[in-house]
Amino acid sequence: MDNQELQNDYKKLYEAEREKTEVLLSKIEESEKEIEELRFKLDRIKNSFAWKLSVPLRKGLHFYEKTRDRLTRYGSIPGLMRKVRSKIQERKNMKRHGTASFPTPEEAKSQRETVFEHKVKFSILVPLYNTPEKFLTDMLDSVKNQTYENWELCLADGSDHEHAYVGEICAKYKAEDSRIVYHVLDHNYGISGNTNECLKLASGDYIGLFDHDDILHPAALFEYAKAINETGADYIYCDEITFEGDSIDHMIVLHFKPDFAIDNLRGNNYICHFSAFSRELLDEAGVFRSAYDGSQDHDMILRLTAKARKVYHVPKALYYWRSHKASVAQDINAKTYAVDAAKRAVHDHILDVYGMDAKVESTRAFPTIFRIRYPLLEKPLISIVIPNKDHMEDLSRCVESIVSKSTYPNYEIIVVENNSETKEIFDYYKALEHNERIRVVKYEGDFNYSRINNFGVSFAGGKYVLLLNNDMKIITREWMEELLMYAQRPDVAAVGGKLYYADNSIQHAGIVIGLGAHRAAGHTHYKDDKMHLGYMGRLCYAQDVTAVTGACLLVERKQYEEIGGLDETFSVAFNDVDFCLKLRKAGYLNVFTPFCELFHYESKTRGMEEGEKLRRFQNEVALFQKKWRAELEAGDPYFNPNFSLDYSDYTIK
Missing domain, CATH: 3.90.550.10 (Spore Coat Polysaccharide Biosynthesis Protein SpsA; Chain A)
Structure with missing residues (x-):
């Protein structure tokens, strides 16, 4: 046997073992998700009235931890008290929608x-x-x-x-x-x-x-x-x-x-x-x-x-x-046949509209809240664009998670280098040269997030562009497939995933315009636990939203170019929301899917910007409010006007 034959045999053996490894990793991921859901169900039992009634001492034992967690979430005792007061007021507000709402x-x-x-x-x-x-x-x-x-x-x-x-x-x-x-x-x-x-x-x-x-x-x-x-x-x-x-x-x-x-x-x-x-x-x-x-x-x-x-x-x-x-x-169990009928209804509807034989599955939220798996019609090249300045640890973690976890076979990574200074990042760029999927392109201008991404997209060879922050880590192995199954539809443009902070609290699950203290835009279910079901189960199914974060956003390249890419007058804030609003104005839907999950290591304890950064943020708030005044006055179509814009958790006014 000559050297070439030996190399071929080793290559076949390597490929066979690699495929086995991929299968095992997929099984491990599914098992981890099952364990997580079982823990969630166990927590439900432990938080039930019967459990609390039978073990009242548990409240005392966990009082300190709960108080500490709540203070962490709401920032201070006054912040926690404001939230408690808002919930009490919300219970009062509920009554307005009963007989009190009947006409005089x-x-x-x-x-x-x-x-x-x-x-x-x-x-x-x-x-x-x-x-x-x-x-x-x-x-x-x-x-x-x-x-x-x-x-x-x-x-x-x-x-x-x-x-x-x-x-x-x-x-x-x-x-x-x-x-x-x-x-x-x-x-x-x-x-x-x-x-x-x-x-x-x-x-x-x-x-x-x-x-x-x-x-x-x-x-x-x-x-x-x-x-x-x-x-x-x-x-x-x-x-x-x-x-x-x-x-x-x-x-x-x-x-x-x-x-x-x-x-x-x-x-x-x-x-x-x-x-x-x-x-x-x-x-x-x-x-x-x-x-x-x-x-x-x-x-x-x-x-x-x-x-x-x-x-x-x-x-x-x-x-x-x-x-x-x-x-x-x-209780849906009173009519169990309703679940199968609903699955058939959704399946047949999708088949009629798109000609796609989608799989419709019940979720942990409720038997008639569905996860829909659209078949991929093709597997086109996806160009992942990652802006970066220094931050070698963040970038390496992000790139390594993409390379090691992604099951989607056809992608390229374009790192947009922006005025880095450390030796370690350039050494890392040098190490990336061995991977033919990865390119580093150099942007030399001042920092402008929109301009940097537009520059990176100009090098993209893919049919689809995936904007990704450098401080991300992939959780879902089929993350690109989950995004692409929606982006491939002719009525959809931007698609975003569910992002978590390092402590498993939610950073992004869709964006609502007008939400937050500045009344520009904010994230729903912000800082909720990752296993939270969401308002009426919204964290358990893909849905239409006004906008998704640019930290992880997939869009077809021709749609990106159709609306002129990211508006470079938004150098830091609201460029992604503005981008999504332009896509909606062009007639497309934007979709959030909770089945594409990533960690986002952005600091959730970071305070309000100060000095020049604060002035820049305020200017971009004003610019956004002026540009989209009509849409802000009309209200976000996916956020009911009965909800308060002061909270991200669907608190009733």
Whole structure:
């Protein structure tokens, strides 16, 4: 055997062992994630009421640690007390959205007397099935008490003979109000079939979907008629409250929703109640499909919004979702088939829209909060652009984590050297020369983050550009795949991941404009623990956001160039937010995915800049506010106006 054959054999052996190592490393990573989730579930148990009741001494034993952690998070005892006071106030604020929000007699009279140019007729569909008497009368009364009076209530009753009182109650209400249309079904057709039977009774030009055990706010139809007349919307939805017991003021959850966000809807049926849509839109999308029973609403909402001309969100709690032992509001296990139906609905929707056979999986947050794995249509070259000045330790850690952990095969690294001075960094650059994936290019001007990145991108050969800070460390081995699966879609531009500080608290999970003391932009869920589920599970599914941080941002090269790259007038701050706003203005979506995870070693204890740096920051705040005044005044579409802009944790105003 000659030397060449021997080298070939060694090479094959090396490749085989390398592949085995990659498989083992992937298994280790998955095991680590499983361990982390099990620890999270254990923490949930330990923090439960029963646990605390059984071991009250635990509170005392951990008092010091908890106080220390909270002080670390909020900065001081006054900071902690401000947060406590805000939470107490938030509980008080919740009550504003219950019966206290109902119109006064004067307001109700004014709403009844309002004359709209388009006098919309709403057909409210309610399939009945063995509805408890209290739930039924509450539902019927909430429709009868609507301040907007051009409606009809279409009831299709599939109840069995043991629940004959359902028909008796409906007959009584029908005799009192001719707008109530009641029909007894010859048998139970299931939730979709029964709803379609309701539809046959409807004569309105807008259809509303209402569950038989829930309650409508008295002004719900008035607000919807107003929205239709002002915006021309053909699909409308609102915020909602989950309550238990006999009063809507016994609130469990206040769900304040974003404006229409398609990726949120795929990951979680956040729209849910109360949906109303035009008859024309329904005729185009089609009726309810029994194959998706249990999640027939999710399937219908995906189809309707895909064809809607204007989806409008009324940012008011106008629907009250009753939680009881047989309801999905209390326990999805009451209708386990709903999970599989929802997965099929999302899968089939994605297949229809993109032709992609995506995988839809439940997450740790909730069985119907989904992780979606889009298949990669191709594996194009990704150019990772990393600006750097000195900081050899940060850069080497970042580069080493990319090289050692990344499973994506087709990438290059472009380090943009910016006026470094230390010998060790230039020695490190020299050591990088052996790696053909890595290039160091020299930028000699004054520090300007935007200009440095634009300079680096000019050397990029990839179809996609990945802006990355030098103080990052990769956690997720498939981090580039997780970003690319969204960036490859024609409707998406910037995609960002979930970033943690070294102590596992969250540094970045999406950016909201107007958030923070300076009212320019801020990060949501800032400094929350990495295992936190987020508001309504938002830290557990990919979603549309206004902006993502430039510390880790993937975008197609042609989109980067289409909007002129980073605006160099923002030399340090807000260049990434400005960049993302330009992409949105060009018609693209920006996406945050929690399934791409990295450490960001930026100091979270770093205080406000001083002197010249502070003046520069203030100037860039003013520049950002002037440039995007209209967007700031309108409010972030993905951050409900009922939330305070003083906090990153979705505190209610």
